[in-house]
Structures are given as structure tokens and as C-alpha cells.
Amino acid sequence: MNTCKKWLFLLPLLLLGAGAFAQEDAIGQFFGKYVDDPRFTVISVSPRMFRLMSKVRWDSVPGDLKQTVANLHSFRVLSTDATPLKFYKEALTLIDRKQYEELISVRSGGSKDNVRFMVKENGDKISELLMIAADEDGFTLMSFVGDIDLNKLSRLSADMDIKGMDNLKNYKHK
Amino acid sequence: MEKAQVIILLEKYWQAETTIAEEQALASYFREDPVDPELEVYRDVFFYFREEAKVSAGPGFGNRILQRLGLPLEEETPVVPIFRQPFRLGVVGAAAAILLVVAGLFLLRPLGQPTMLADNQPAAGHRDTQAATRTQPTQEAHAVASTRIADTYDDPEQALAAVRRALLVASRNLNQGRREITGTSK
Numbered sequence: 412m413n414t415c416k417k418w419l420f421l422l423p424l425l426l427l428g429a430g431a432f433a434q435e436d437a438i439g440q441f442f443g444k445y446v447d448d449p450r451f452t453v454i455s456v457s458p459r460m461f462r463l464m465s466k467v468r469w470d471s472v473p474g475d476l477k478q479t480v481a482n483l484h485s486f487r488v489l490s491t492d493a494t495p496l497k498f499y500k501e502a503l504t505l506i507d508r509k510q511y512e513e514l515i516s517v518r519s520g521g522s523k524d525n526v527r528f529m530v531k532e533n534g535d536k537i538s539e540l541l542m543i544a545a546d547e548d549g550f551t552l553m554s555f556v557g558d559i560d561l562n563k564l565s566r567l568s569a570d571m572d573i574k575g576m577d578n579l580k581n582y583k584h585k
Numbered sequence: 586m587e588k589a590q591v592i593i594l595l596e597k598y599w600q601a602e603t604t605i606a607e608e609q610a611l612a613s614y615f616r617e618d619p620v621d622p623e624l625e626v627y628r629d630v631f632f633y634f635r636e637e638a639k640v641s642a643g644p645g646f647g648n649r650i651l652q653r654l655g656l657p658l659e660e661e662t663p664v665v666p667i668f669r670q671p672f673r674l675g676v677v678g679a680a681a682a683i684l685l686v687v688a689g690l691f692l693l694r695p696l697g698q699p700t701m702l703a704d705n706q707p708a709a710g711h712r713d714t715q716a717a718t719r720t721q722p723t724q725e726a727h728a729v730a731s732t733r734i735a736d737t738y739d740d741p742e743q744a745l746a747a748v749r750r751a752l753l754v755a756s757r758n759l760n761q762g763r764r765e766i767t768g769t770s771k
Binding site: 453454455456457459460461463464466467472476479480483486488515516517519526528540542544551553555561564565566567568569 | 735736737738741742744745747748749751752753754755756757758759760761762763765766
């Protein structure tokens with residue numbers, strides 16, 4: 412009887428351990444929740460695939476892009492055009508602010524047009540870049556894991572014609 | 586037992602000549618009613634012996650005697666379990682608690698958790714990965730994680746194209762965000 416009580420007392424510890432872990436990986440939780448949801452488009456590129464990419468012909472790939480991709484470890488996207496602002500809010504509440512630091516937050520069009528960048532830092536390096544974007548047309552959650560150089564990332568689109576890229580706020584899968 | 590017999594036995598008793606069986610017979614006679622009024626006075630004698638026989642040595646009696654005799658004390662056996670058991674239970678409990686927390690960490694790992702373990706699976710499409718892990722039940726937790734982040738593309742070239750496109754989206758949003766912060770846009 413007494414031992415029985417003790418085990419009952421220990422049970423919450425088990426859940427505590429799991430709970431701590433779940434809290435740590437809010438983004439994984441979000442992905443896990445919606446990965447099988449038919450409303451979402453999911454793209455996932457594993458570390459193994461990133462390694463296989465080295466065998467691809469890189470002739471046509473610009474230098475900055477090549478280096479950026481080479482430093483990536485894994486990549487995931489969730490996007491949907493259903494109730495984008497609702498998912499945007501949900502994603503924000505799930506993110507652990509102790510781990511992800513807000514980098515840039517843009518809100519325009521009266522809270523209907525949102526983009527947020529968050530980073531997880533490891534020392535002075537960025538180990539994960541999270542982009543959460545939502546407007547009336549869609550919601551996108553993107554996660555790049557790896558050694559991320561923001562300046563290089565910024566340069567990727569700097570020379571491009573801005574006009575032609577307007578539809579690119581959200582990642583639309585063909 | 587007859588009164589006369591009791592008187593004979595009593596006489597023997599006072600002379601300390603009774604056997605144990607006879608003494609027990611006397612004791613049981615005085616224990617049971619009715620006792621002859623003439624013999625009533627002896628009843629208390631046997632009652633007294635019966636009651637006093639129940640008294641046993643109190644706790645620590647042995648040690649008090651040993652102390653008087655100046656001999657080393659024996660270990661106080663009743664004290665030992667009270668002192669030791671909670672300690673051992675505490676250690677076992679702590680170990681169990683640690684085990685449980687660790688088990689909680691690994692077994693109840695959220696499904697969407699990205700993991701390097703996916704990397705160690707046999708190199709082929711993710712369908713093969715699933716098949717391989719199904720035959721290895723010990724890697725069940727890993728299997729869940731690896732299927733969750735299963736590759737969308739089997740072709741690295743397609744994967745590269747997707748990553749490239751995503752990087753451009755991120756890059757563009759990043760630049761736009763920076764411009765708005767510095768006030769140079771619009």
C-alpha cells in the first residue's frame with residue numbers, strides 16, 4: 412500500500428519529463444500536429460537529403476546560394492491557405508520565447524500582413540532560422556536548421572527584381 | 586476437582602513437593618468458579634502468579650543489565666529498521682524518479698522532433714526507411730521521428746530546388762523587413 416502510494420507520487424515526474432521536452436520543441440509540436448493535416452502543404456528535407464545534394468550538378472547555382480545550402484542541415488515548411496491568421500496566432504503561442512529570439516517582426520495592412528523571423532542561437536551563430544508569415548491568402552511556417560549567415564541569406568534576393576517577387580511572401584507549393 | 590483433593594495438593598504445594606502437572610491443576614481449579622469459600626483466600630495467590638507471569642522485560646532491559654555489569658552494549662535491534670529503512674527507500678526512490686524522468690524524455694518524445702537519428706537509417710527513399718524500422722522494434726521511437734520528418738523528395742535535385750525557392754522567399758521577406766525597419770521602403 413505504502414509503495415503503491417510512492418509510485419503514484421512518482422508518476423507525475425514521468426509526465427514532467429515529457430512535458431519539459433514538449434515545451435522545448437514547440438515548433439516540432441506544431442509540425443507534428445499538422446504534418447498529416449490535408450489542409451497543409453508540407454515540405455521536409457532531411458539531413459540525409461542535404462548530403463545527397465552535394466552530388467547534384469551545381470554549375471547553375473550562384474555562389475552565395477551554394478554556400479548557404481551547404482551549411483544547412485535540415486529544412487521544413489508547413490503552409491496552408493486555410494484560416495491563415497488563426498494558424499499564425501497558434502504558431503506564435505507555441506514558440507518558446509526562451510529559445511527563439513525575435514529577429515524581425517513586420518506588421519502591415521492592419522495586422523493582416525505579418526512576417527516574423529525568429530532565430531535560435533548557439534553561441535554567436537544562428538543555428539535555426541524560423542520564418543512565420545501570414546496574410547489573407549496564406550500562412551507559412553518555415554524552419555531552416557544549420558549554420559545560417561543572415562547576410563548571405565539577405566544577398567540571395569538583393570539583386571533580384573523585386574516586382575516579380577510579390578507573390579513570394581508565402582511559400583506556395585506547385 | 587474435589588475440595589479434599591485440593592487441600593491435599595495445597596499441602597503438597599506449600600511443601601514445594603507438587604509436580605508441574607499438579608500445580609497446573611491447582612491453578613486451573615482457582616481460575617474456575619465456583620471456588621469453595623474456605624479456599625477462597627488462596628485464590629489470590631494463584632491469580633497473582635498468573636498475572637506476574639505475563640510481565641516481560643521492557644525495552645532496553647538487556648542493555649541496562651549489560652551496563653550494570655560493565656559489558657559492551659548490544660545493538661538496539663528495534664531502532665535499526667526505523668533508522669535504516671527510510672534511507673534505503675529514499676535512495677531507491679530517487680533512482681526510480683531519475684529513471685522515470687529519463688524514460689519520460691525518450692519515450693514520450695514529441696513526434697515532430699527533428700533528429701539526427703533519421704540520418705542513420707538505410708540510404709534509400711523514405712519508404713525503405715519505414716520498412717527498415719518496422720523490423721527493429723527497439724528503434725521504435727527513432728522510427729516515429731524519422732517518418733515524421735520523412736523526405737518530401739526522393740530526388741536531391743528537386744529537394745535543392747525546393748530549398749532554393751524557400752531561401753529566396755525567406756531572403757526577400759528578410760530584406761523587406763529590414764527595409765521597413767530602416768524606413769527606406771514605400
